[in-house]
Amino acid sequence: MADTTHKINERPVDSPTSRRSRVAAVLTRPETVLDDYRRLLDLVGVVDGLSRDTDTLLKLNLSWTKYFPACSSQPWQVEGVVRALIDYGFPRERLFPIENKTVVTDPIKGAQNNLWLPILKNYGLSFTPLPDVEWIVYKFRSDLLKLNDIFPEGIEIPKIYPGKQIIHFPTIKTHGHSITTGAIKNSFGGLLKEVRHYAHKYIHEVMVDLMLMQRELHPKVLAVMDGTVCGDGAGPRTMIPRVGNVLLASFDSVAIDAVAARVMGFDPLSIPYLRMCHERGLGGADTAAIDIVGDDIAAINLGFHTKRSLVIWGDQMLRKGPLRFMEKAALHSPLAVWAPFASNVYHDWLWYPTVGQQIIRGFMRTEWGQLFQSYRTKFGRHS
Numbered sequence: 019m020a021d022t023t024h025k026i027n028e029r030p031v032d033s034p035t036s037r038r039s040r041v042a043a044v045l046t047r048p049e050t051v052l053d054d055y056r057r058l059l060d061l062v063g064v065v066d067g068l069s070r071d072t073d074t075l076l077k078l079n080l081s082w083t084k085y086f087p088a089c090s091s092q093p094w095q096v097e098g099v100v101r102a103l104i105d106y107g108f109p110r111e112r113l114f115p116i117e118n119k120t121v122v123t124d125p126i127k128g129a130q131n132n133l134w135l136p137i138l139k140n141y142g143l144s145f146t147p148l149p150d151v152e153w154i155v156y157k158f159r160s161d162l163l164k165l166n167d168i169f170p171e172g173i174e175i176p177k178i179y180p181g182k183q184i185i186h187f188p189t190i191k192t193h194g195h196s197i198t199t200g201a202i203k204n205s206f207g208g209l210l211k212e213v214r215h216y217a218h219k220y221i222h223e224v225m226v227d228l229m230l231m232q233r234e235l236h237p238k239v240l241a242v243m244d245g246t247v248c249g250d251g252a253g254p255r256t257m258i259p260r261v262g263n264v265l266l267a268s269f270d271s272v273a274i275d276a277v278a279a280r281v282m283g284f285d286p287l288s289i290p291y292l293r294m295c296h297e298r299g300l301g302g303a304d305t306a307a308i309d310i311v312g313d314d315i316a317a318i319n320l321g322f323h324t325k326r327s328l329v330i331w332g333d334q335m336l337r338k339g340p341l342r343f344m345e346k347a348a349l350h351s352p353l354a355v356w357a358p359f360a361s362n363v364y365h366d367w368l369w370y371p372t373v374g375q376q377i378i379r380g381f382m383r384t385e386w387g388q389l390f391q392s393y394r395t396k397f398g399r400h401s
Contacts, residue, residue: 038309039273039302044265045313046246048094048389054265055098056105058242061312062267068183068238070108075184076100076115077208080128084370085390087259087381088249091187093133093393095244099185100141110142114178118148118207121358122365125149133390136397148208152177160230163223168216175209175235183238184208186271190262190278191249192322194330195221197289198279199254201241201271205232218333225291229271229300241274242267245281247386248320252327256369259381260320264313272301273308280305281315282322329361 042061046054068074076099078091096115103113115138117125125147129135138145155172165173186204193199195218205228210217217224232239245264249257264281268274272295276286286292286303296303310316326334381387 038307039268039270040309040311041266041268041270041273041277043277043310043312043315045315046263046265048246048385051094051246051265051389052098052101055095055242056102058265058267058312059099059102059106062240062242062269064102064240064267065106067269068108068185068240070106070112072237073112073114073182074103074108075179075182075208076113076187077184077204078115078117078129078134078187079189079204079207080117080123080125080132081254082365083123083128083131084366084374085131085133086255086257086370086374086378087387087390088189088191088247088257089255090128090132091134091189092244092246092390093137094246094389095187095189095242096134097137097141099187099242100138100143104141113143114146114182115143116146116148116176116178116208118211120207122361133393133397137393140397146178148176153211156180156235158231158234160227160234162227162230164220165210165217165224165227165231168220168224173209173231174211175231179209180235182236184232184236184240186239186241186243188241188243189247189249190243190245190264190266190281191257192251192253192282192324194252194254194324194326195334196225196291197324198275198282198284200243200275200278201268202228202275202291202295204241205271209235219338222290222294226294226298226300229295232271233300238269239271240267240269241271243274243278245278247381247384248282248322250282250320250322252325252330255365256327256374259377260322261384261386262318262320264315264318270301272296272303276303276305277308277310277315281318281320283319284322327364329364332360333357 044058081089153174154177156175186201188200188204243266245262247259248262251257279286292303
């Protein structure tokens with residue numbers, strides 16, 4: 019299981035557009051994090067950038083039904099953004115927190131374990147699991163790179179999506195398929211049904227497709243990324259949590275993912291999905307041409323290395339490796355039920371109770387772990 023490692027290279031790259039991208043950055047600590055989210059949204063210009071007269075989807079990020087540090091949207095991330103939006107005058111009845119399922123995640127249980135449900139209830143909001151809403155086949159005008167081929171019968175999306183502005187709630191972490199994951203990858207979990215794992219084979223091209231799709235669907239797209247605790251290694255689940263103490267926000271999903279990649283220690287333009295988006299004018303991935311407003315984060319380099327979990331390694335062997343002759347039978351037939359079963363056995367029954375619990379115990383002794391425990395105590399939930 020080879021590592022995929024990229025180091026920052028600040029070489030200039032010609033941008034297809036002359037407009038510079040803008041990312042807001044705030045250094046934070048547990049005792050000020052809610053106020054820091056308010057400052058972050060001030061810096062990014064949320065009041066001018068989003069309309070209070072338009073419905074707003076709050077696309078949370080659930081990478082695991084269980085709680086694991088840096089894996090899914092943090093409780094203080096959810097509270098910080100929601101509290102600020104309500105203070106800014108965004109009507110509660112126009113805010114729609116949402117998340118989807120995968121073949122191995124449950125959005126309701128995940129929302130409970132990650133403490134989203136009691137926080138949202140405290141602010142008068144309800145959570146909508148996307149499997150419960152109507153899905154429609156949507157004909158995209160853009161020339162998509164791969165998704166039309168992957169789903170020749172038509173791409174289904176939630177009916178509630180078109181015309182609504184959206185806020186993404188990613189965390190800073192690595193990913194065994196896409197090297198890094200953030201704002202763009204977060205849309206993957208909302209725009210495609212639970213069979214979206216079919217797209218893993220062409221994940222970088224699909225990430226470009228997601229940007230094209232969102233450009234047609236949403237009048238505005240904002241990403242608010244939590245880097246208080248970041249995920250290093252075999253993401254998006256079996257990671258090592260690293261304290262980052264940074265928050266990011268941008269109306270340019272490519273730019274915020276590029277800045278997050280740089281924070282992690284990667285060269286953004288060496289990551290295929292970021293470079294392809296940059297070259298197509300879908301956002302700015304050249305960090306030399308990104309204006310970072312707020313706090314100075316230039317010195318942050320967490321030195322992350324992307325690794326592949328046993329499950330992702332096996333998936334790639336079947337889709338792109340020496341076992342690809344078995345792909346159709348193993349992953350695209352009734353026999354494919356073995357895959358989510360194997361994932362659950364590895365993640366939930368083997369890794370989480372052993373390695374995972376040891377990591378969580380260490381995390382709970384940190385200041386951010388103590389903050390999570392204070393949320394658990396306040397809202398009376400247990401993961």
